Amino acid sequence: MRALTWHGKNDIRCDTVPDPKIEHGRDVVIKVTACAICGSDIHLYDGIMPSMEKGDVLGHETMGEVVEVGPEIRTLKAGDRVVVPFTIACGECFFCKRGFYSGCERSNPNARAAEKLWGHSPAGLFGYSHMLGGFAGGQAEYMRVPYADVGPIKVPDGLTDEQVLFLSDIFPTGYMAAEFCNLKGGETVAVWGCGPVGQMAIKSAFLLGAERVIAIDTVPERLALAQASGATTLDFRNEEIYDRIQELTQGRGADACIDAVGTEPDIRSGFDAVVDRVKVATYLGTDSPHVLRQAIHCCRNFGVVSIVGVYGGLLDKIPMGSAINRGLTFRMAQTPVQHYLPKLLERITKGEIDPSFVITHRATLEQGPELYKMFRDKENGCIKVVMKP
Structure with a gap:
């Protein structure tokens, strides 16, 4: 598949990388229908976030269609449209049970590395360094979603991708x-x-x-x-x-x-x-x-x-x-997105807010590297970039 990958400071490329697969019973794989470049991604572009490795797939604002479902998943099925929170949470640990999903104790397999810097580890994040799990991100054609019975939220019929995409983070x-x-x-x-x-x-x-x-x-x-x-x-x-x-x-x-x-x-x-x-x-x-x-x-x-x-x-x-x-x-806080999803989706459904008002640029993955630079440099009126693989 095609994906945006990190190769060093100011070096983002659109590469061909292996397709994701189900690795655990609580995984799903989605076909990405929309993804975005976040201001936090610019910290990666500028090279200030440690533990990035060449070839890492970027992106943590992602939505799409479920195409493959792990055997333990009962809440989603192939064909469902979902928005994926950028925070990965198990739903079962001390913090998840209290609604503090971004503090999940189980979702970062590299917690020791985070503990050395911050004392304790937060949750794993998509596309945001190996210190935070090394999970492949969603600026790609497909993405594996761990703990998919906790994170993704189904999108009601009648709402467009652009209306709901930003439930993932911003x-x-x-x-x-x-x-x-x-x-x-x-x-x-x-x-x-x-x-x-x-x-x-x-x-x-x-x-x-x-x-x-x-x-x-x-x-x-x-x-x-x-x-x-x-x-x-x-x-x-x-x-x-x-x-x-x-x-x-x-x-x-x-x-x-x-x-x-x-x-x-x-x-x-x-x-x-x-x-x-x-x-x-x-x-x-x-x-x-x-x-x-x-x-x-x-x-x-x-x-x-x-x-x-x-x-x-x-x-x-x-x-x-x-x-x-x-x-x-x-x-x-790093946002416990899962806590906010239901009530914010309701606000969108009721017409109280349409988050798509921030979108200024729409593009393909192949245009992603140049748009990283444009977004970072605030050129051509660029406020928010959405890519559709």
Whole structure:
């Protein structure tokens, strides 16, 4: 089959690789009908995620049609249309039973490697390094899905692939970011990063009762899309973000701040971001937490800082004195997608949201390598790429 594979920093190729097969009784194999490039994939493209190996199949935003079913599967059959969560979960361990599927104790066969870096291992992920399981991803013609009686959700008739594809990751992640803000109605939420996850966080914050959302970015197309969703937009290259948020909130600060950027902020966002980038380049640091620092300072006393942007290692010069003395709450997670799927599918079915609004480019797998670069460099108005094998 054809698939997008990793061969090193800035080197993504469309290769021919072996077709996946049933390896366990709880597996299914799907024929991929739609997949997407995620902002997290750009961390792989930029070479900052450890334990990638040449030839690894990429992708963790995937849906398709079931074509082969393991003997222990009773919930799916050949021909079913399904969306596959990017988190792989057994459904039976301590964490899965409590709804914390992204903390599954069984789905990462390389848990020891993750424990060395993070103390404990999260769940296995599709297409996202051998430290997180070495599972082949879904930017491919076919994909094997482990624990398929727990993960994939059936798609009702009448919904298109593009309406439901983002249930695999960015919609649950953006929704979780807003849910973490503990919204009761009438709040001001500031969102750093108007990429796909940020856009979903903006929509979700309004769905959950926010009165105002302040969206921060510098890419014109992203700011325009955020504004179309009802957000007040700030361009960090033209405005002092802290001062403007103080002005917009009468000096109190935002009720909640969402970091939807993570470890790779735009280097033009501030001098500290430049210093962070130098540290990373010279192996004196692992991550660039400019956005997190700013979000802490912009959050009101006893507010919430919600973190869904990806960080991989150690963060430097975080203003914990500000956070502690002002009573901030930090909420963060790799999204337990399975927990959110039923209620978010219901919102789509009811017409409350159509996540396809973020799609700007549609392509084939063969076009994937060039679109990785376009997405990373924010060229040609590229906000979200969907590929149809």
